[in-house]
Each structure stands twice: as structure tokens, then as C-alpha cells.
Amino acid sequence: MPTETKRKRESSSKINGPLPDYTITVAPTSDYPPILASSHGISMPPTTQFTPYAHTANPPAKKSRKAEEFLLYGETPRIGYEGREMSEDGEYRRHYVGIFNPETNGIELHVAPKLHFSRMIKAHIKRDRLVDGKGVVMSNVDSRTALGKEFGTKKSQKRLRELELNKIDVSDMGKDITTSIVSQVEANTKDMPTATELGNQIRENKPIPKVNHDAKHPNEVYNLEDIIGSDEYNVIWVREWERGEELRSKSSFVQSRIRKLSEDKNKKHTRPLKILRYISFMIDFYLFQQRGRGRLPAMDRVKKALSIDHVIAEGFFRRFTEKTISGEGGSDKETYAVSPALANKILYHMAVLCLMVDQYDVDIFELKNDLGVQPKELTLAFKEVGCSIRELTKPQYTAMKMTKAEAAQHKRAVLKIPLEFPKPPTRRAKATGR
Template sequence: MLSQASITKKRKRADSTSDHLNVSIYDKSPSAVGPVLATFSTLEPPKSTAFSVYAPPQRPRKDKSIDGSTNAVQAQEEEFSRRSLALAGETDTVEFYATGEAAAAQRGCRYLIGIRNKRTNTLLLRPSPLQILGRRVKALKDLVPLPSTSFSLSEQARATERMEQRAALGETFGTQKAQKALRATERDRMDVSAMEDVVGHIQESVELGTKSLPTQEEAKEISDSSRQIPKFNLDATRPEDVYKLHDIVPSSELRAVPIKDLQNAFPEQRMGCIPGPFRHSEWMKAHLERVFASGEKPSKRTLRILMYIAILLTFRAGAPRYCANRSDLEERLPGVPSIIVDGIYSRFTETVRGSSATKFTSDNAVRLLTHVFALCLRVDNFASDTALLASDLRESVTKVNPHFKLLGCKIEKLSAAEMNRLRLPAMAAEQKRAVLRVPLEFPKARARRRAAA
């Protein structure tokens, strides 16, 4: 047993570390580069976005000597939090830049960032500059808005002359009802002569305005870049190079997928190791049997891909509830590292503006399924059975096929050579599959026919 004196000493030591917090302000080297406080007025960048701080060079101050001559004196280094700085960063599609509004926001106040050391129970306050960032879409920054313009009115003048002649005939030979309609049309007619002075300016502006419109190729590039699909390579010569595995799921997350229980499980227990609704998937069951029945050591990468697909679909099954309470998802995914859960939330959810709450939008749902199907294509040798996947997801084939088409797949029957390559039975020849071919072609938008008048 411990003596009363030793218990008292331990209690005093614990109290001394928990009750007293030492607060200090960092003043060793105020000019040293430190943290920057940034606020985003519209769109928040992903956590992996890199930012750089830029500052103008410090000029030496000039002092006048006794005889009136001017000498350059080396300037004393200015405090980092008070310097004129510019913060900038970018993603694949958006640029973030300093708006220049920080100076007005900092007037009359200072911002400090606190860094707490739990071991020593100290709080270090570091002065920090404030930066207010805006955003610019890369694909649209080269488009220059031009003033609106008009067109020539010669055709309209000739049409007005014909209407006047018809009105004269109607007044002379028309019925009472026709004459009433002509008078109503005359009251509603516009006086085009009032626009004669601006016709030339309007026509010139139309010609200039059409120059800023994107070409068909540029419009296609903008449309492709906004697709809710993984990063793709249009110049790929092999299907496996269209969507790189590390562009679908980060390598750090894929390496963290737990597969030890799946490797050590008996055949009848393997499906029990799959989390979420895909535990009863026929597609998953067929692929697990194929991996373990190859006669060789099971591919760890394939097992991790299959497990990651199940993890994504588990999140999809209860996304609205998991966005409100993340702990529910962690309970459904026991043993899954937090790096995977963090990655799912960062890529497939959005933060509600003005709060820290997250939501799962329709765009997020499309993006999640296209990532899942891109992984399915890799496991299926780029020819997936959409009917089987639709049955496992409890969706119709007509809802699943468009997601594969977004990835550039064609829904068609396989040739005899492809059947042999995939080692499929003859009965599968009449069944359509989603096939990814190169060169990659995305579906074209259908032109809607104008309804008949």
C-alpha cells in the first residue's frame, strides 16, 4: 500500500500541472516568418491545398547627414505580422488570391494564434497577419466581358413597310374583325426610327462580343473539367492509364485499408469481413472467390480495392445521417483508420457556408458513385456487369449506366475476342456491359428539338 505522504505528493503534482497555464507572447524574433490567419469569403479549398506567402523587398531608409548629403542606411527588419503580405494558392481548377481587404479589416486590432504545449502546459501567442482570400476559376479567367451591342434594322424596316401595306388593304377591304385586329397591332407597333442613331454602335459591339465566346474545343474542355469523375488522361493508349489508381483513391489511404482479417478468414467467413451493405453483394462474392481461387498468393492491392469500395458504399448508404453525426459512421466501420474517414469527408461532402456542418449533395452522390465504378472497372478488367452492380445497389440499370457513361464507357455487347480475354462463359455474350475503350470519348450533349408552334 502507498503511504499517505506519497499520495499527497502525487495529488499536489497533478494539481500543479492542471491548474496553472503559463501564457506568453512570442517575441524572440518578430520578423521571422510564422503562421498566417486566412479567411475565405466564398469557397473553402481542400485541406491539402498548398499556399505561398509573398512580400515586397524591404527598401533601405535614407538619412541626411550634417552636411546635407543623403546616406542609405540598412532598414531595420519589420515585424512579420505587420508587413504587407500576399497569400496565394491553387487547386487543379481554382486559384485563391489575396483580395487586398485585409489592411482595412486589421485597422485598430491585432490577431494572435495560440499554440498550446500539453506537456509543459504552456500557451504561446504568436502575432499573425490576416489575409482575406477570393477565388478565380482557371477555365474562365481569360474570358473578357464586353459591352452589349445591337444589330442592323434594315430587315425590320422592310418588314414594317409590308405590314403597313397590308394594314392599308385591310382598312379598305377587310372585315370589321380584321380591321379591329389591325388597329390593335398598330397601337402595339414600336417606332424603330428612335434606334437609328445607335445602330452602328450596336452592330460593332455584336461583332466584338462574339470574339470573347469560347470555341467549340474550349467549351468541350471546360465541360470535361467540370465532370464529377476522377482525374483522367485523354491521351491514354491503354484503359488502365485513363484513370490512374492514385487519382481515384490516394495511395496513403489505400495502404491504410485493413485486410488482415479478410486474409486470415475461412472461405465461409470472408463476406462477413466486408462492411456495410456490400456484405451481401454477389459482385463482391464473385471477386473474392476469384482472388483466393487463383492458386497464387492473393493480391493485397485487389483486396484493398474491394474493401475500399465497400467502405465508400457504406458511407453512401447513410450519408445524410453520417454528415450530422460522424461517430455513427465510425461505429459502422470498426478498425478503419481515421485517415480514410477524413479523406471520404473531404472529397465527398461539402461544408455549409457560415457554419462547420457538412452536407451530402446530389453532386457529391454522383462523384462518389463514379469513383466507385472507376474502381470496379479496374477489378473487372474494364468491362463491368452493370446489371449485377445495379442489383447489389438496389438501383435500376437505367440509373447505373449513366454513371459509367460519365466515365467514358460504352454500354455494349462484348466481341468474341473480349469474351476470351475475360474468360466469360458463352451465355454472357448477349449481355451488355460497360466497356472502357481508348481513345477516351465522353458522351455528347443531345440537341433538343424545338417544339412545333
């Protein structure tokens, strides 16, 4: 029989009239009690479905009543969530859930087990089961392969499947079969490209603008339309810069050059000014994605944050981001990110535009400070587009009123004919022990 207690409260000064009497009863233990769940530090999708489980454990010798163990389990395509009853501060505490009946002013207390959730990567569960079944220790390569199958991109997962299909157990082959395979490999590899040819292919596949290798002058190496499309070029407004108004820019590199062009009143400088404004947009976009570690919000938010035209924002997303679609939560969601390779692509395209503005001889000191990158990283970007890196000559830094120590911090990226691209990577010789 449930126990009953009565509690009567005195009227409070903050509440008009006395509070009613409440009858509190403790309900008998049920096989299907309410469950309290705690998920500290774990974020679960709101649509995750959970299944309850109960297990009757054998009681210790001193206890006659069997103990019930409860478990909640839910999962997404990649993550499993498991809730179990755990001790708090070294001991188990009993929790209750009260159900209030407004008609009778009765409160019925039910014993409610409290479950704490933990998160498990399903790829690890599969791997552990495989290890337990075979009684072996999985190597780092096998572990990375298991993670790649579960979390890798479609391209990497396809590559893993191809490797498994092409895996051959030579222990079951006869001598004739292995000899035939070796002879066929030798015949098929005669026409394979050399290391130099492979290096050239690697350079051609780098994300730099299209190169005219037959150029006779530096201004013929790159085409502006391959970097800034005509639709983007037409929405870049520089009328206030042409008039000498509002020459301020957040970029020191851009600021110094628009002031220099504004001082020349002999001709219009619409083209270089438009290129400079586009460079300033690229610098802002590069810094914006760096703050998010490559992750970007929706295009409209980026457009608003950078105060750029929709056409330019669309061009940045098309050339410098990659799109992924997440299917969790019951609906597809598009997300955009700038990978390290695409971040380098931004630097390569920006380097070519800077060369066009500075007559193919760029002092990269201000640009380095604007981007917040190391000098080595920026000089490598200019080398990848065909530049050689030089120091300021004495007449140059003297004309700029610099000391020799100050001039040592300024590097020049110079594009000249014939073009000088970095040499293709070659296989390093195996180190010999001493």
C-alpha cells in the first residue's frame, strides 16, 4: 500500500489567500518507471530516437530483491549515444519524479533512475568487435582505414575500396603466375612518365591562374579575365578613388598604392584601381575564413560582413570554397569551407593581381602584414606563380629612405622572362646509418 502524508502550508504574504492542502503519495515500484537523463558535455540532434532497455540483475546474497538495470540507446548514422545509471560522488542516489493531479491536489512520487549519457563513434565499435573476434591488435594503418571508411570523403572511401579489391595474397600463387604478372608489369610500365614529367604534371595541376608559357613579356603571362570575371569587374566601383576622395583602405598595401595613383593626374587609372579594390576584397575574404578556421557561414552573411557585391561574393564561393551536404537532422544542409589548398589558391591569385598593379616587381612587406602570414608562406606563393625572390638594391632602399637593416625585411617578388617555377619534387635518397 502506498504511504500517505499530508502537508499544510501557511498563507504567504506574497500570495492572496491560503494555499490548498496537498496529498503526497509514493507510488509502488514499477517495471516501467520514468527515467531521468543527463547529457553533460554532449550535444545530441533533437530528432534522435531512443529505445529503453531493462535488465534484472541477480541480487547479492544479503539482498532478497532483484535489482533492475536500465539503459537508453539512440544513434545517428555515425554516432551512438548510450545512457546508463552511474554513481554520484561514490554512491547511488535515489531520484523521484512527481506527478501532480490538479483535481485532487495530489502528488504521486515515482522512483526514477537517473541515466548518464556517453557518446561512441560507431566506426570504433565495429573496429573493436573485429579485434575482439580475431584476438589481434589492430595496427595504426588498419585503425586509420576503419576511420576512413566511416568518416572519409567519397573520394577517399572509393580509394580504400579500390585498394581492398586490388589486394593480392601472393602466398596462394604459383611460380608461373607470379612470373607472368612481373613480365606484364614490366611491359606496361615502359611508357610510364618519368619523374620530371610527373613533376611537370603536378605543377600544371596547381591552383594557379592559366599560364601563357609562350609569353615574350611579363604582362603576357597571365590574363586578368582568368582571375576577375567580366561580371565581377563591372560591379567594382572606384569613382571616389579616381576623384581622390575616400582613399582610406584597411589594407596598407592597397592604401599606399591608391594614394600613389591619385597623385598622377596625367591619365585615368581605372584598371589598376579596380584591381586594387578587388585585392582588398580578397584580403578581407582570406582573413574572414582564417578566423573561422576555413569554415564559412551562408553566402549572404559573408556578403554582409565584408560589404561586397553579391556577384563578387558568388565568385569567391565558386572559386575558393568547397560545398558539403550534411544529411543529419532529417534535412539536407549545405555548408561551405575553405580547405588549405583553396586558401593557397587565394594567395596565388592575389599574388598575380599584385604583380599586375606593381609592374611585375612587388615589395611584399605590406602585403605580408595585411594577411598576417609568415614571409616564407607568402614568398612561396609568389614563387609558385613564376617569380624569383630578391632583396632591395641599395639605390632602391636609399631612395625609400631605409636603412640596410630595414631593407633586409623587404623582399621583392619579380616576374621575368623566362619564367622560373619551383622545381618539381623528387624522391629523397634513403638516409644511411653511421
